[in-house]
Amino acid sequence: MPKFKHIRLLSPVYSDISYRLEDVKDLERDDLKISQTGIPTGVPSVECDFDEALCSPYIVGRAIEAEREGVDAVIVDCMSDPGLAAARESVSIPVFGPRETCMHLAAMLGHSFSFIGIQSRTRPRMERHAKANGLRQHLASVRGVDLSVTDLLHDDGKKLHERIIEESFKAVTEDGAAVILIGCTAFFGCEKIVGKALLEMGYDIPVINPIRTTVSYAASMLDLGLSHSRKTYPFPPEKKRVGYDIPGVVNETV
Amino acid sequence: MPKFKHIRLLSPVYSDISYRLEDVKDLERDDLKISQTGIPTGVPSVECDFDEALCSPYIVGRAIEAEREGVDAVIVDCMSDPGLAAARESVSIPVFGPRETCMHLAAMLGHSFSFIGIQSRTRPRMERHAKANGLRQHLASVRGVDLSVTDLLHDDGKKLHERIIEESFKAVTEDGAAVILIGCTAFFGCEKIVGKALLEMGYDIPVINPIRTTVSYAASMLDLGLSHSRKTYPFPPEKKRVGYDIPGVVNETV
Amino acid sequence: MPKFKHIRLLSPVYSDISYRLEDVKDLERDDLKISQTGIPTGVPSVECDFDEALCSPYIVGRAIEAEREGVDAVIVDCMSDPGLAAARESVSIPVFGPRETCMHLAAMLGHSFSFIGIQSRTRPRMERHAKANGLRQHLASVRGVDLSVTDLLHDDGKKLHERIIEESFKAVTEDGAAVILIGCTAFFGCEKIVGKALLEMGYDIPVINPIRTTVSYAASMLDLGLSHSRKTYPFPPEKKRVGYDIPGVVNETV
Amino acid sequence: MPKFKHIRLLSPVYSDISYRLEDVKDLERDDLKISQTGIPTGVPSVECDFDEALCSPYIVGRAIEAEREGVDAVIVDCMSDPGLAAARESVSIPVFGPRETCMHLAAMLGHSFSFIGIQSRTRPRMERHAKANGLRQHLASVRGVDLSVTDLLHDDGKKLHERIIEESFKAVTEDGAAVILIGCTAFFGCEKIVGKALLEMGYDIPVINPIRTTVSYAASMLDLGLSHSRKTYPFPPEKKRVGYDIPGVVNETV
Amino acid sequence: MPKFKHIRLLSPVYSDISYRLEDVKDLERDDLKISQTGIPTGVPSVECDFDEALCSPYIVGRAIEAEREGVDAVIVDCMSDPGLAAARESVSIPVFGPRETCMHLAAMLGHSFSFIGIQSRTRPRMERHAKANGLRQHLASVRGVDLSVTDLLHDDGKKLHERIIEESFKAVTEDGAAVILIGCTAFFGCEKIVGKALLEMGYDIPVINPIRTTVSYAASMLDLGLSHSRKTYPFPPEKKRVGYDIPGVVNETV
Amino acid sequence: MPKFKHIRLLSPVYSDISYRLEDVKDLERDDLKISQTGIPTGVPSVECDFDEALCSPYIVGRAIEAEREGVDAVIVDCMSDPGLAAARESVSIPVFGPRETCMHLAAMLGHSFSFIGIQSRTRPRMERHAKANGLRQHLASVRGVDLSVTDLLHDDGKKLHERIIEESFKAVTEDGAAVILIGCTAFFGCEKIVGKALLEMGYDIPVINPIRTTVSYAASMLDLGLSHSRKTYPFPPEKKRVGYDIPGVVNETV
The missing domain is CATH 3.40.50.1860 (Rossmann fold)
Incomplete structure (x- = not known):
């Protein structure tokens, strides 16, 4: 147990x-x-x-x-x-x-993956992070549904789903993606819809819910019993940190 | 459930x-x-x-x-x-x-990792695989206990443990490893012994049992519900495969 | 002599x-x-x-x-x-x-090369191998004629040649290939036909018969007098290997 | 003018x-x-x-x-x-x-550079950033004087200078550094002292004050008239940001 | 002062x-x-x-x-x-x-850059140099106006400007460039024209005059007071160099 | 024939x-x-x-x-x-x-190679070229015998051979080289001597005479019938080139 x-x-x-x-x-x-x-x-x-x-x-x-x-x-x-x-x-x-975790997992599930996120303008940030993790050559593309967060809130999900499927399809057929990584933690439930849609179009592709x-x-x-290396992430040295209402920091003005 | x-x-x-x-x-x-x-x-x-x-x-x-x-x-x-x-x-x-899985996991647990395996002569193979996975820059070193399999069989574990600890210590202090990846699936149990020994020497380092x-x-x-991409691993085309006693292959001489 | x-x-x-x-x-x-x-x-x-x-x-x-x-x-x-x-x-x-040899030779004959093989579905495998050899950035593309082996056997060569020329042309004009690497050892003779066709279309491009x-x-x-490094490829340790009808292995069931 | x-x-x-x-x-x-x-x-x-x-x-x-x-x-x-x-x-x-700027400048002043900073424990962070900038292969080493900030405050500079020179010398002679990058903006004045010391020891090496x-x-x-690309750094979308006493953010509790 | x-x-x-x-x-x-x-x-x-x-x-x-x-x-x-x-x-x-300098500067101004030069045929050379500088992954594309030098001399600049704007626009919208690097030192003045044209088309992109x-x-x-590392660029050993009318070389036939 | x-x-x-x-x-x-x-x-x-x-x-x-x-x-x-x-x-x-050719060949003969040349100061140049060829991760080290050309001329070969063997041995045992690449075309005959010496010391390592x-x-x-790609190396455009006594160039002062 x-x-x-x-x-x-x-x-x-x-x-x-x-x-x-x-x-x-x-x-x-x-x-x-x-x-x-x-x-x-x-x-x-x-x-x-x-x-x-x-x-x-x-x-x-x-x-x-x-x-x-x-x-x-x-x-x-x-x-x-x-x-x-x-x-x-x-x-x-x-x-x-989820970004770090899912990029590595995606790299194991297939030879290349694409992010499908909210906005295509996040492409530079995602490329930078893929590089820092050594996974730039696994990143097929970064695509966005390019709907505003507000739009998303007033959508019953239909428009969002349409757009994610559309961009995922392009990622697979135009960019060479073998794995789809849902690029926003707010898109939940989408992974099944996208996976099913791709399968119906003939592509058996894993779709990751981050x-x-x-x-x-x-x-x-x-x-x-595994945790992160203290060598990579040493404890912060002790000193007077101030101004935030968070544990270990003095919540006052200097 | x-x-x-x-x-x-x-x-x-x-x-x-x-x-x-x-x-x-x-x-x-x-x-x-x-x-x-x-x-x-x-x-x-x-x-x-x-x-x-x-x-x-x-x-x-x-x-x-x-x-x-x-x-x-x-x-x-x-x-x-x-x-x-x-x-x-x-x-x-x-x-x-386990090699693919643990190399990626090690890359997430710290900024660099070392394999401690049976034989140091496997270094070229491990380097080749790290490269193919895009993780060559995360690989601090490949070290071996350099005991023969026969030796290992007649060891009550003591010599093996000594050697793994010794090589792990060198990996951390000389090669810059932040994570130790036990390089042989036969070394089970070792991860706890190595982790404890490193901790006693002042290094809080994750040790991975593959x-x-x-x-x-x-x-x-x-x-x-995640599995590998069929795009990366398409089904083998049908044809007459022969000579092995395995399912889907005709066990006869051509 | x-x-x-x-x-x-x-x-x-x-x-x-x-x-x-x-x-x-x-x-x-x-x-x-x-x-x-x-x-x-x-x-x-x-x-x-x-x-x-x-x-x-x-x-x-x-x-x-x-x-x-x-x-x-x-x-x-x-x-x-x-x-x-x-x-x-x-x-x-x-x-x-031939894969290892010709990828390196292609990298010396031009700044980028494309594989033209039987099936485009081999792309993930070829990309993986190019990476492992450090030549991923030299690989312009992997393209396939996408004819079945059976088709090929019943072809008098005409359809195959048409398709290889077509894909080679795309590799050069769309993917930026400077060298064509015939991706299947069964395509012999093709290199001359492809080279000539590309030349007629204005592209003086080496085409490699693997x-x-x-x-x-x-x-x-x-x-x-050069052979592979024993350090990279050490002799297999001696032990009882069984079940194959090949030299050095005992052909029996364990 | x-x-x-x-x-x-x-x-x-x-x-x-x-x-x-x-x-x-x-x-x-x-x-x-x-x-x-x-x-x-x-x-x-x-x-x-x-x-x-x-x-x-x-x-x-x-x-x-x-x-x-x-x-x-x-x-x-x-x-x-x-x-x-x-x-x-x-x-x-x-x-x-200064980190981004000086890493790129160092890469132009010589084929490899070392950071000499306050603490050697920052190595993982610096390696990560060098990777993200594509300059990992230019980074010879990260070394620290390993004096506490407190020590530094009570030092008249002598101990600090000794240690920086010592580590810079090792970076050049052991790690292959061709350029020294002073790794802390607090070390000012050091670049001249280090540069002179190295020159006296026979190494004509640029030392960068960040x-x-x-x-x-x-x-x-x-x-x-050059500034950063708006494509790489698009303006933050408008929305209600709260809780900080900084312009454009509402300083209240939600 | x-x-x-x-x-x-x-x-x-x-x-x-x-x-x-x-x-x-x-x-x-x-x-x-x-x-x-x-x-x-x-x-x-x-x-x-x-x-x-x-x-x-x-x-x-x-x-x-x-x-x-x-x-x-x-x-x-x-x-x-x-x-x-x-x-x-x-x-x-x-x-x-200017090539070395501007490639590094471009890499700091945005996540990817394109060269717009005289001729697209210089692509292999520029890719080779980007690789040698570790910046291949920052290079979005190399494009040329593909006008002959002679054409350029008889142009009042209009055709050249049209073509540079056209190729810069493609670099930004098709190749993902975040920075434009004018690829020829003869194109002076162009950077303002291109920058203004891109801005009018909705792209706020730095354009570098090399x-x-x-x-x-x-x-x-x-x-x-910074200069190049003598370790990377050691002085040429003394010996008899001949045949050029330049200082330090004997201008005679051997 | x-x-x-x-x-x-x-x-x-x-x-x-x-x-x-x-x-x-x-x-x-x-x-x-x-x-x-x-x-x-x-x-x-x-x-x-x-x-x-x-x-x-x-x-x-x-x-x-x-x-x-x-x-x-x-x-x-x-x-x-x-x-x-x-x-x-x-x-x-x-x-x-020979540099380009032998670096690629060395990369095929083993997983890593070292240059043993005349002077260790050529290291930065060799590293730069290895990078430009995508082979930086195959380069174990660059070592030099550090004898002057003059010394070499007055040596009967004995000192040179001693030094090459010494550096080759260090490359193999300290730097991890699996292949030795003789780094100067003037060192002829050395490859056999080095190869034999390494073998006697227990290392079966290919030594390449460039x-x-x-x-x-x-x-x-x-x-x-293979030659270099005209796409990578297009013919120089025609124009008036002057001042050299070489074919196709006008040997006069402008």
């Missing part, structure tokens, strides 16, 4: 997106509990490096809190992996990011 | 190594059964490309058999991943190899 | 393809004899990794036999280079593979 | 380090004014990714303020380049980081 | 192109003088490696002369950087090349 | 080194004639980029002459490959360089 595990999603937004737990609820089992929390301040969605900067300190704060509460692993609930390295430095429990995949992967790492 | 999964280790040797199941037995649970099989012919251990060539056809055969028996995923039980791509082409269930890790990873992929 | 050399083609198929010697016959001279042999079992053609697995042990066997008979060098007669590393380990004479090129290259290496 | 330029150093620390302007004062001229500002909250020094996370939002804030005040370019005054991409997205004036170099480089880019 | 600097353009052609100084005249100031010289023999323009070979010895000669005359830095005035490494070996003053950029960069390096 | 071939070595020095033909004389046969020529002016040996610049135009001239005289292929007789690309542009016969290897390789390419 595997030991009990509590994994927490750290959503880097102030909006209440507790409904996101639905996407992973069926992964829970007797030995696995999944919780979720947002952050108190920052952004309603992460679309650029500025958004990443605003949420990152609070992601670290939530990771520290989680560790103190006995959570076994945390997952940054966003394809930009905001605060990933900083959080790894700051706690002893493992911290996972959050579900990262949760399951994190549970596996916990079962194995 | 996750769906029931049956994962099978395909050991690429003719010797009875069913005891290897012990290494992963505690990973079993209500929804996960692990079985093991060897192959009827070939080699008693895999140490070079020739050994790989001799066992690969039978690994494919065992993968096909496993699929027919309703097994949900198979794992090539060897750090050389013999027959991995061929088996992926031949079945619809996912096929995992088979346990691959089993847990495979279970996770099954829970997620 | 260069020393006498006997080079043997090891065709990885059970069909009688002794006619393949015709393609290289004119390369023979007083000091160079070329022989050919198939293997007794396996596949009629090599189109995927499974086919590679089935023929590889016998390629090693034929290499060992050739060495015992005094042959000076062997060539794996297939663009998949099946059994190449295993054979190099197993004998002291040099073993050449087997002829590898034979000539092997003869050159023999004249120079 | 070149147009007037105002460049501002954005020091990512709350301590008063206005004395840092001394390091660049002599670069001022009639058409170039250099100012400096710290940030109101965060850390007294940047030594890890957590420190980066804490200062990044305020660096963006300071960049926006600077643009509003008519400053022509800003420089993140730290070898970790905290907030660089986020700041580039957020303003129309160019934003420079902040002086970046200021001069920034002035050059301004003279040329 | 920065020290006085004299920078000289070394144009690798025998034609009188002293008018080229106009392109950089406005960069002069009290502390910066720019001069120009051609070479006495060789080619009227540099379009291929043969042209490079013919002008390179005289570029080295001009660099030596410049150093003797007290010039502070020289710039090879051509996007092929002819004689760059040889000149660096031969003098103690820094030697800059000579102006390199002059300004060189001035910056001089202000900083 | 292969067609008759005339291959010419183009030695890039003015000294009479016709004795160099001795090194390759035994490669001649009925269908292969080897001639040699120096150049009338330039340098007595090639040790740096400046030397390369001085000899390159004359190498092109000698290549043009050779083609006019009916020579079938030329080889630049120097490990720096001076003038290689320029000569390829200028003639229709193939032009080979000129013999390139001659034999060139003969092979001629037999196959």
